[in-house]
Amino acid sequence: xxxxxxxxxxxxxxxxxxxxxxxxxxxxxxxxxxxxxxxxxxxxxxxxxxxxxxxxxxxxxxxxxxxxxxxxxxxxxxxxxxxxxxxxxxxxxxxxxxxxxxxxxxxxxxxxxxxxxxxxxxxxxxxxxxxxxxxxxxxxxxxxxxxxxxxxxxxxxxxxxxxxxxxxxxxxxxxxxxxxxxxxxxxxxxxxxxxxxxxxxxxxxxxxxxxxxxxxxxxxxxxxxxxxxxxxxxxxxxxxxxxxxxxxxxxxxxxxxxxxxxxxxxxxxxxxxxxxxxxxxxxxxxxxxxxxxxxxxxxxxxxxxxxxxxxxxxxxxxxxxxxxxxxxxxxxxxxxxxxxxxxxxxxxxxxxxxxxxxxxxxxxxxxxxxxxxxxxxxxxxxxxxxxxxxxxxxxxxxxxxxxxxxxxxxxxxxxxxxxxxxxxxx
Amino acid sequence: xxxxxxxxxxxxxxxxxxxxxxxxxxxxxxxxxxxxxxxxxxxxxxxxxxxxxxxxxxxxxxxxxxxxxxxxxxxxxxxxxxxxxxxxxxxxxxxxxxxxxxxxxxxxxxxxxxxxxxxxxxxxxxxxxxxxxxxxxxxxxxxxxxxxxxxxxxxxxxxxxxxxxxxxxxxxxxxxxxxxxxxxxxxxxxxxxxxxxxxxxxxxxxxxxxxxxxxxxxxxxxxxxxxxxxxxxxxxxxxxxxxxxxxxxxxxxxxxxxxxxxxxxxxxxxxxxxxxxxxxxxxxxxxxxxxxxxxxxxxxxxxxxxxxxxxxxxxxxxxxxxxxxxx
Ligand SMILES: Cc1cc2nc3c(=O)[nH]c(=O)nc-3n(C[C@H](O)[C@H](O)[C@H](O)COP(=O)(O)OP(=O)(O)OC[C@H]3O[C@@H](n4cnc5c(N)ncnc54)[C@H](O)[C@@H]3O)c2cc1C
Ligand code: FES
Numbered sequence: 018x019x020x021x022x023x024x025x026x027x028x029x030x031x032x033x034x035x036x037x038x039x040x041x042x043x044x045x046x047x048x049x050x051x052x053x054x055x056x057x058x059x060x061x062x063x064x065x066x067x068x069x070x071x072x073x074x075x076x077x078x079x080x081x082x083x084x085x086x087x088x089x090x091x092x093x094x095x096x097x098x099x100x101x102x103x104x105x106x107x108x109x110x111x112x113x114x115x116x117x118x119x120x121x122x123x124x125x126x127x128x129x130x131x132x133x134x135x136x137x138x139x140x141x142x143x144x145x146x147x148x149x150x151x152x153x154x155x156x157x158x159x160x161x162x163x164x165x166x167x168x169x170x171x172x173x174x175x176x177x178x179x180x181x182x183x184x185x186x187x188x189x190x191x192x193x194x195x196x197x198x199x200x201x202x203x204x205x206x207x208x209x210x211x212x213x214x215x216x217x218x219x220x221x222x223x224x225x226x227x228x229x230x231x232x233x234x235x236x237x238x239x240x241x242x243x244x245x246x247x248x249x250x251x252x253x254x255x256x257x258x259x260x261x262x263x264x265x266x267x268x269x270x271x272x273x274x275x276x277x278x279x280x281x282x283x284x285x286x287x288x289x290x291x292x293x294x295x296x297x298x299x300x301x302x303x304x305x306x307x308x309x310x311x312x313x314x315x316x317x318x319x320x321x322x323x324x325x326x327x328x329x330x331x332x333x334x335x336x337x338x339x340x341x342x343x344x345x346x347x348x349x350x351x352x353x354x355x356x357x358x359x360x361x362x363x364x365x366x367x368x369x370x371x372x373x374x375x376x377x378x379x380x381x382x383x384x385x386x387x388x389x390x391x392x393x394x395x396x397x398x399x400x401x402x403x404x405x406x407x408x409x410x411x412x413x414x415x416x417x418x419x420x421x422x423x424x425x426x427x428x429x430x431x432x433x434x435x436x437x438x439x440x441x442x443x
Numbered sequence: 444x445x446x447x448x449x450x451x452x453x454x455x456x457x458x459x460x461x462x463x464x465x466x467x468x469x470x471x472x473x474x475x476x477x478x479x480x481x482x483x484x485x486x487x488x489x490x491x492x493x494x495x496x497x498x499x500x501x502x503x504x505x506x507x508x509x510x511x512x513x514x515x516x517x518x519x520x521x522x523x524x525x526x527x528x529x530x531x532x533x534x535x536x537x538x539x540x541x542x543x544x545x546x547x548x549x550x551x552x553x554x555x556x557x558x559x560x561x562x563x564x565x566x567x568x569x570x571x572x573x574x575x576x577x578x579x580x581x582x583x584x585x586x587x588x589x590x591x592x593x594x595x596x597x598x599x600x601x602x603x604x605x606x607x608x609x610x611x612x613x614x615x616x617x618x619x620x621x622x623x624x625x626x627x628x629x630x631x632x633x634x635x636x637x638x639x640x641x642x643x644x645x646x647x648x649x650x651x652x653x654x655x656x657x658x659x660x661x662x663x664x665x666x667x668x669x670x671x672x673x674x675x676x677x678x679x680x681x682x683x684x685x686x687x688x689x690x691x692x693x694x695x696x697x698x699x700x701x702x703x704x705x706x707x708x709x710x711x712x713x714x715x716x717x718x719x720x721x722x723x724x725x726x727x728x729x730x731x732x733x734x735x736x737x738x739x740x741x742x743x744x745x746x747x748x749x750x751x752x753x754x755x756x757x758x759x760x761x762x763x764x765x766x767x768x769x770x
Contacts, residue, residue, distance in 0.1 A: 134485070149486075151446055170475045170482040170492040179493070190486040197483065205480065213480070318481045 018043050019366040019443060022146065022156035023359065024133050024195050027055025028348045029339025030162035031116055032083055032355025033362070037160070038123040039079070040363035041443030045154065046125055047146075049132035050189045053120075054113050055164050057348050058183045059221055059305045061112075061277030063087055064094075065104035067403030067412045068349040069420050070379045077429035079439030080356040086115050087348075092276055093239030099267035100405060103420055106239060109221075110278040132190050133163075136198035141333045143199060149190060158334045158362040161195035162355060165206075165316045165340040166217070168192050175214035177312025180286070182217070183305050184314065196321040196341065201331050204391060206317030206344045207398045214318045215400065218346075220286060220309030221279035222301050231297035232280075241274045242267075249291055279304045285313040317344055317400075320391070325384050326371035327358040336362050343387040346402040353380045356438055363442050375432050379417040383408060451487050452759050453549075453607040459513065461495040462759075464740050471740065471760050512739060514541040516601045517557050527658045529583040530630075531592075532570075537601050539575050544604040546572040548637035549612050552579070552603035553738055555587070556596055563587050566735045566758075568608050570633035577601075580633040582658060605738050607757065608634055610764040611728030614701055619645035624691060624699040625672070626714060628680040629656015631706030632663045634730050638703055639667055649673075650699070652687055654680035656706060680706070685713055692721035704729045704764075711764055729764040733757045 021037040023030045026048030034046040052058060063084075064072055072084045087107040088094075096104045120127055133154070135147040146154040168191030169179040179186065186192070197203050205213050224232050235241050250270060267273070268283050272295065275281040289310035293299050303309035321337040322330040329335040338358035339351035357380075361371045374381030383401070386408065390396030401408045412418040419425050429435050452471050454460045461470065470476035473491040474483040484491075516537035524532040545552065555563040565587040571578040583589040591599065609615065615638060623642055627635035632653065642649050650673045653661045661676050668674050677683035691697045702718075702725050704711045711729045718725060733745040735758045745758040749766045 168482045169490040170473065170484070173490075173492050173496060174475055178496070179490075187488075187490070191482055191484070193483075 019158075019363060020045070020156045021158050021160065021359065021362045021366070022047065022154055023160040023162060024146065025055065025161065025163035025339075025341070026050075026053040026127070026129070027162055027164050027339055028057040028083070028351035029164070029341065029355035029358070030055070030160070031120060032080070032352040033160040033162055033336070033338050033359030034120055034125045034127075035082060035123060036080055036356040036359030036438050037363050038120075038125050039438055039441070040360050041441040042363045042366065044123075044125045044359075045156065046120065046127045047131045047133055047148070047154065048127070048129045049192070050185060051129050052113050053117055053127070053129070056166055056183065056217070057351070058109055058113060059279070060219075060348055061106045061109045061281065062101075062104055062275065062404075063107065063347075063349050065101040065404045067379060067409045067418050068347065069103055070412070070418055070425055071349050071353050071383070071403045073419075073422050073425035074378050074380055074429055075353050075356060075438075077426045078356070078434050079436035080352075082119055083116065083352050086119060087112070090115055092278065096239040098240045098273055098275065099242065099271070106275060106277045108278040130189070132193065133195060133198075134193055136195055138199055138332070141331065143195075143332060143334055146195070157366045158336065159195065160358050160362050161321060161329065161335060161337040161341050162339050162351075162358070163192055163194050163341055165319055166192065166314045171214065171318050172312070172315045175212065175318070176216055176315040177286070180306035180308035180312040180314065182307075182314045194319045194321075194341070195335065196329055196332075196337060197319055199329070199332050199335060201321060201329055203319040204322055204397070206320065206400075209398050211398070214315040216285040217313040217316055218285055219281050219283050220306060220313060221277070221281050221304040222274070222298070222309075223304045224276075224278075224280045226300050226302045227280055228297040228299065235274055235276045235280055239276050242271045243274070243295060243297065244271050245269075246294060249294070286311060316340060320344065323388075324371075325373045325381075325388065326361050327354060327384070328361065328365070328371060334362075334365055336365070343384070343391060344397070344400055345383075345387060346400045347404060349404075350383070350402060354384065357384075360438055367442055369442065372437065374434075377428060377432055378434070379403060379412055382411075382415065382417055386411065446763075449611065449613060449761050449763050450485060451761055453612065453761055454759055455487055455491065456489050457606065461491050461498065462739060463512070465491065465495050469740070471756065511602065513602055513604065514538055514544070516541055518599060518601060519597045520599045521597070523578070526580060526662050527660050529589070530580065530658050531583070532578060532580050534576050534578050535599060535601060536575050537577055541601065541603055542572050542575045542577055545569045545577055547606065548615060548634070548641040549606055549609040550603070550637070551605045551608045552577070552601050553605070554579075554591065554599055554601055556590060557598050557600040559590060562736070563590055564602065564736070564738075566605065566738065568634040568730070570636050580630070582630055605758070607759055607761065608731050609638065609728055610731055610757075610762055611726065612761060614726050614728050615641055615703065618642070618647060618701050621647045621700040622698075623647050623649045623701045623703060624688075625649055625651040625703045626680070626684065626688065626706065626710065627651065627663070628654040628684070628706035628710050629658050631656065631704070631710065631730055632661070635703075635705035636663055636666060638705060638728075639670060639672055642703070643670055643672070650691075651675065652677060652680075652684050654678070654684050656680065680710055681713065685717055688714065688717050689721060692717060692723050698723065699725065701725065702727045706730065708732050712769060715765055727764060731757055
């Protein structure tokens with residue numbers, strides 16, 4: 018029996034656990050809080066722009082379970098909003114139990130409120146993990162999907178402080194990087210101005226605190242664009258954002274609200290008093306982070322140096338995915354890398370050659386491109402996503418972008434990777 | 444969980460954290476306040492960087508050499524009892540806030556004559572707190588402690604509170620409904636009293652072995668007996684106490700869940716050896732006997748080396764006594 022331990026139950030961890038289970042391993046998924054999905058509990062936007070292509074690739078490769086679940090649980094589909102086409106918004110308030118069920122149906126041992134605090138290594142292999150309670154968790158291969166958000170000290174030093182986000186560090190204890198505990202020197206992302214880290218890019222307003230007409234419109238249309246009053250049009254905030262795809266002028270002139278179960282606002286933070294001067298938002302209050310008037314969580318302060326197979330450099334049985342694997346933003350990005358890392362963790366136990374995604378696929382090109390970019394000072398200041406900014410531009414240029422399911426299927430077929438994630442390797 | 448708490452600073456979550464060490468990036472706990480780039484702490488429920496951010500607004504640690512770092516009482520002591528030659532039980536009335544903060548086992552204070560130089564300060568464990576009065580036992584042995592009594596002096600400057608008087612404090616705080624063996628010898632007797640009281644509040648049953656030690660007298664036996672502790676007095680810890688211990692350890696019925704050793708380091712090591720001989724490995728809390736000068740983690744006089752080669756400033760940092768390298 019092959020044992021794979023995945024640490025961090027965000028989208029990346031859920032996908033890694035799923036792929037490892039499908040490939041035939043016995044899988045344990047450890048999550049420090051009481052909820053899976055991590056920052057996916059507050060996002061919701063997927064299938065926008067190139068994310069459509071990436072999702073379809075994963076589906077064609079047999080790793081579609083999570084995308085199918087997102088599709089089934091979407092509040093809105095095929096939405097266009099500034100800079101984005103054919104977006105879907107999954108309902109962030111109901112997504113988590115669904116994903117948990119799927120994982121459990123695959124026999125994955127999901128352990129919440131289990132925070133890994135230490136790693137014990139022998140030579141270049143992780144022997145076991147130790148949690149907060151000094152309990153030992155053994156495995157043959159490990160996947161680090163602990164994300165890069167927080168903890169409090171980082172949010173204070175590189176941001177405006179702990180804004181009380183969905184990660185709830187004071188309650189469940191801070192994020193701990195498995196890679197760092199395995200003595201691997203991590204890579205640190207930067208803001209446009211060169212300072213460390215980046216702020217998360219959006220805050221969520223409680224929908225019931227909107228004026229009823231506005232709430233109705235939002236629920237009917239999926240998104241609402243409200244021009245900003247003259248005095249609020251400022252651009253300074255955009256440079257700090259994690260998501261470069263929203264750092265465009267439309268978002269400085271307007272506020273864009275998106276219905277993800279919350280009313281998602283595309284700005285890292287927005288002083289509450291100012292927010293309440295906008296028509297319809299007179300009574301607005303934040304849902305996540307609770308102090309969205311002041312700040313947001315800081316991310317990208319610790320990424321694992323890794324190969325295109327997502328094996329962490331310097332440790333023979335450690336893989337990584339999601340934000341841990343590079344300066345990438347997004348649920349889709351987390352899922353596609355998670356699938357690869359989980360799958361390769363099983364190959365590691367079987368002494369098989371690792372899977373690398375070819376550059377004919379968007380996901381393969383994406384991973385290779387990020388790794389290349391992260392070797393440069395300039396590249397460390399950008400964020401990468403299928404949905405916009407530099408990478409989406411590149412996708413279009415290389416003709417990797419497609420919103421046609423059939424076309425994506427054909428590409429996957431050509432690379433001989435159809436249903437690869439559905440293949441039991443054991 | 445307890446092992447984790449064992450390596451943390453005793454001042455965390457007290458009004459004395461963050462301390463002076465945080466200002467020069469020498470905090471024993473927070474990675475940022477050690478000068479590192481990102482978070483990497485052994486989470487204990489509070490973020491020290493945060494505490495620093497908010498507490499900076501309080502003008503606590505000023506650069507004025509004369510401003511007190513903790514509470515200070517310039518007061519008088521009375522000799523309540525002469526316990527042995529040069530050994531006295533003192534009662535001192537201190538500031539209410541100071542007295543209150545010392546009502547916790549493991550607490551200690553620094554004392555000196557108010558007119559003496561700062562470096563005359565010496566640490567003393569607190570035996571009892573009663574209203575604003577605290578009781579301590581002092582053996583006027585060295586140049587500092589004997590100064591206190593010369594020329595009929597009764598003036599004293601008390602500085603406190605300090606908390607790290609016992610290694611393994613989390614075990615004492617968290618054990619409940621357990622069987623505990625308390626071993627106290629000589630000057631280990633005064634700190635044993637608040638430890639005993641604390642242990643009894645959690646429904647534990649406590650057995651004590653008491654020996655006179657160097658000062659030559661057992662003076663807490665009656666007090667412990669009144670609390671409901673089964674007391675065994677021996678004339679020599681080395682000869683008879685350790686023998687009694689060996690018998691207890693050999694008997695699975697009598698074997699405790701926790702041993703608390705109040706006394707000199709030689710006693711602590713004797714107990715560790717007895718456990719090894721009996722093939723048992725019980726958690727042991729032990730009184731902190733290291734030489735201290737500043738009490739604030741600055742001077743380094745209290746530093747001890749552990750088996751995993753880290754240096755611990757024992758005036759502030761908790762540790763498992765058995766992890767120290769024997770000097
Ligand atoms: C406010 C906000 C809004 C966003 N909106 C969108 C959006 O609309 N669409 C989109 O595609 N992307 C969005 N993103 C980005 C996206 O959510 C993330 O990039 C992606 O979900 C990251 O997934 P991950 O699994 O790598 O990391 P995370 O989601 O950060 O997951 C890491 C998990 O690991 C756990 N963990 C950490 N340390 C330990 C440990 N030591 N032991 C056990 N568990 C541990 C954490 O609790 C957490 O659950 C948003 C991000 C934020 C912050
Ligand atoms: S007594 Fe000075 S550092 Fe501990």
